[in-house]
Amino acid sequence: MLDASAVRVRGLHKAFGHTRAVAGLDLDIPRGAFYGIAGPNGAGKTTALRMMIGALQPDAGEVEVDGVAVWPDPREAKGRLGFVADNPALFDRLSGREMLEYAGLLRRMDPAEITRRADELLRILAMTDDENRMIADYSLGMTKRIGLAVALLHSPRVLILDEPFGSLDPVNTQVMEEMLHRYRAGGGTVVFSSHVMDVVERLCDRVVVIAGGAVRVEGTVPEVRGSAPSLQQAFVDLVGRRAIDDGELSWLSSS
Amino acid sequence: MAVVLLRLRLAIQRSGRGSWSSTRGVIIIGMWLLAVGAGVATGALVAFLLWLDGDGAAALAVLTVIFLGWLLMPLITPALQDQTVDPARLEMYPLTAREKVSGLLLGGLVAPTATGTLLAALGAVFAPGIGWGARALALVGAVVFTVMCVAWSRALQAMLSRATASRRGRDVALMASGLLGVGFYVGIQILTRNPEALVNGVSDSVVAVLLAWTPPGASLQMALDLDAGDAVVALGRAAYALAWVIAAIALWVWVLARKERGGLQSPARRRRSPRAGTRLALTGGLLRLSPKSPGGAAAAQYARYLFFRKPRAAQQTLTSLGIGGFLAHSLGVDASFALAGAMLGGLVAVSLSTGLLNYDGAGAEFSVISGAPMRAVLVGKAVVVATIALAALVVFVAVEAALGFLEVDVVGALICGAAAALWATAVGAAVSVIAPYDADKKSDGRTVAAFWHLGAILLVFTTIGIAAGVIWAVGGLGLGLVIALGALAASIAASWPVVAWAARRLDAHQLRVTQLILAG
CATH class of the missing domain: 1.10.357 (Tetracycline Repressor; domain 2)
Incomplete structure (x- = not known):
């Protein structure tokens, strides 16, 4: 029977020395969802994502992507997902087009299909003029766009993104959002982490807030927002406010 | 302000040295010892060559090679800097270009590389068979030579900083250093097989005259001129060497001042034409x-x-x-x-x-x-x-x-x-x-x-x-x-x-x- 979850996480643990980055994380991300993972800095979002994509072995727990166990052998699961990091890890001395072709050949795609999809992705992402430039010469926004193209090239079932909208200008943010919506309309599942709550509120059906490596709250956006005026406010109420006293930094206005 | 920058330079050195037992401390002390040792050895070589060869062509060649090293090495291997204060870090402070240059120059002189260079050039002071007047001028020449090396090196670095900081500049520098390494290896191999070729080549009269009028050569040749009893030519050559130092400092000030005014922006980047065809670019x-x-x-x-x-x-x-x-x-x-x-x-x-x-x-x-x-x-x-x-x-x-x-x-x-x-x-x-x-x-x-x-x-x-x-x-x-x-x-x-x-x-x-x- 096909599992209803695109991503299923059970009892995920990871510690680095004495620091517990992820402590018993449980998640069920439905197929076709636009799913946001929110949390303060150091909450364990990126660590959790890296364990989901098979780039970091958990100390304990299970992860399934599209019904396939990621651990102990993540190779099959990796074929079903695409990943875009905050600062995408790519071969920076290849050009954007070469990188796409490299990714396609590594995934044993047909060269003609690689060319067709690469042409389309480069055009939609407005990268055609820069496709022959080395990635080392790209801005972070351009690198992120190529990273997205590389992640989408093999049409994965689940797309996982870590802070996808940082360093993108408004136009490219809109293009990326449209691409993600189209991807989801085609049956894909989008999972992304962010601490920009406006973006999470605007795009996601469901959201989980992680703090201290564990789930603090999970549900639809209205459920998580509750009675707060915005998701941002609900988030701050949940993870704790850090206030500046009236007397502090008074010297800033003294000059 | 120059003194403040010099103190900053010394503070960087002190903090870099750390404790005597730390690895970094040992490395820095080792660098100083190496520089002093190399300087003394080269100085002895200069003195020996002056004693061996009356017209000093080989000794002039040694100083010229050191000068070229100062010019090329920071550009080819930017990683091998000698902890000099980075001018870019001074951009946020209210300093004029002259203040920066005077401080950076003083700081640059308090470095293992500069000390080694000075010791090498001082070899002429201790060369056998040279009169006291010439020795005194050789001392001045050694200082002029050291300042010349530091000033020209830093001026060129400042002028080409944008190029060397760019990705392409670093790429070219790295590949050039590889080629230089191979050339150095092959050159050493050839010379050790046929050393007479070097001595004969340098002692050739035309090469000797040319070397004597290179900026580093002039800083040594002025003492040799005085020793030969030609005080007017010696003075002329001293002025010539000093002019090169002043030119380097002026260039350095101009480059920094121009940078402050934003005059060293790189030209707009050209776009490469998009790729045609459907073949894979990766495996083309x-x-x-x-x-x-x-x-x-x-x-x-x-x-x-x-x-x-x-x-x-x-x-x-x-x-x-x-x-x-x-x-x-x-x-x-x-x-x-x-x-x-x-x-x-x-x-x-x-x-x-x-x-x-x-x-x-x-x-x-x-x-x-x-x-x-x-x-x-x-x-x-x-x-x-x-x-x-x-x-x-x-x-x-x-x-x-x-x-x-x-x-x-x-x-x-x-x-x-x-x-x-x-x-x-x-x-x-x-x-x-x-x-x-x-x-x-x-x-x-x-x-x-x-x-x-x-x-x-x-x-x-x-x-x-x-x-x-x-x-x-x-x-x-x-x-x-x-x-x-x-x-x-x-x-x-x-x-x-x-x-x-x-x-x-x-x-x-x-x-x-x-x-x-x-x-x-």
Whole structure:
């Protein structure tokens, strides 16, 4: 029977020395969802994502992507997902087009299909003029766009993104959002982490807030927002406010 | 303000030195000792050359080489800076260009490199057979020479800082340093074989006159002029040397002032025309024959990095081919040509294959995240190295044959070279997986890897030595070709399991290998 979850996480643990980055994380991300993972800095979002994509072995727990166990052998699961990091890890001395072709050949795609999809992705992402430039010469926004193209090239079932909208200008943010919506309309599942709550509120059906490596709250956006005026406010109420006293930094206005 | 910057420079040195027991402290103290030792030794050489050669041409040549070193080294190897305060860090402070230059110049003079330079130039003061007046002027000349070196070096650095800070500038510098290294090695080899050529060349009267009117030459020649009783010419030459120092400082001030006004912006970047056609760009050109598979993709990526996308990889390629070719040529002339072929194939292959993963950088993580078949990736890269080594072998044999060094065993050289190249590639591939690191980062991983690389080289050359011994021992039987073919078969039989083991290990430990690379 096909599992209803695109991503299923059970009892995920990871510690680095004495620091517990992820402590018993449980998640069920439905197929076709636009799913946001929110949390303060150091909450364990990126660590959790890296364990989901098979780039970091958990100390304990299970992860399934599209019904396939990621651990102990993540190779099959990796074929079903695409990943875009905050600062995408790519071969920076290849050009954007070469990188796409490299990714396609590594995934044993047909060269003609690689060319067709690469042409389309480069055009939609407005990268055609820069496709022959080395990635080392790209801005972070351009690198992120190529990273997205590389992640989408093999049409994965689940797309996982870590802070996808940082360093993108408004136009490219809109293009990326449209691409993600189209991807989801085609049956894909989008999972992304962010601490920009406006973006999470605007795009996601469901959201989980992680703090201290564990789930603090999970549900639809209205459920998580509750009675707060915005998701941002609900988030701050949940993870704790850090206030500046009236007397502090008074010297800033003294000059 | 100059004093403030000088104190900042000294503070950087003090904090960099740390405690005497710390590694960094030992390194910095070692640098000072090395600079002083090298300066004293060069100074003694200058004094000796002045005593040996009355017109001082050889001593002038020594100072000119030091001056050229000051000009070129910071541009070619920007990493080897001597802790001088970076002018870019002073941009936020309300300092004029003159204030910056005076402080930076003073700071630059309090450095191991400047101290070594001064000690080298002071050699003229202690040269035997020179009058006291000339000695006093030589002292002034040594100071002028040192300031000249620092001022011109820093002025050029400031002028070309944008170029050297850019990605392309760094790439060019790295590749140039590789070529310089090969040139230096070959030059030393040639000179040690024929030292008379250098002495005769420098002592030629035209060269001596030219050297005396170079800026560094003038700073020494003025003392020699005075010693020869020509005070007017000596004064003229002193003014000439001083003018070069002033020109350097003026250039430096102008460059910094212009930078403050934003006058050194790079021109708008040109766009490259978009690619036409539907062939894969990754496997275009000479790589068209590579299979459209994961292994083929990895081979194409690695080949592009070696020729010449990744400067450190390109530097390694150039160095390996240059030194391998020279070493093999020397051996081919002096000993067995089959052994020369084996040395070339072995050296080129082992030096390129021990770093199959070291140039990937963040791409190493991409390979893992994408679920790439890592066995195919490693084999693809190893095939590139073996192909380069075999191509170098063929070119080497063809060139040597064309130069007329051979009536000898061309076929034997090719077969023995191929055998060595395959074995060296396999050994290097194993080391690549056991001790990977990021070639662009400084880390402890490099130290560990250096031992493995050394072990790989020893293993390859020991194997070549044993094989050569066996071939030599049975040479009298007239079975040279048969034995060479046997060596090739043995190499293939031994190499494949090693490569397969390395590929399996990479596949099984890909996360750990990637972590080692990303950690540096």
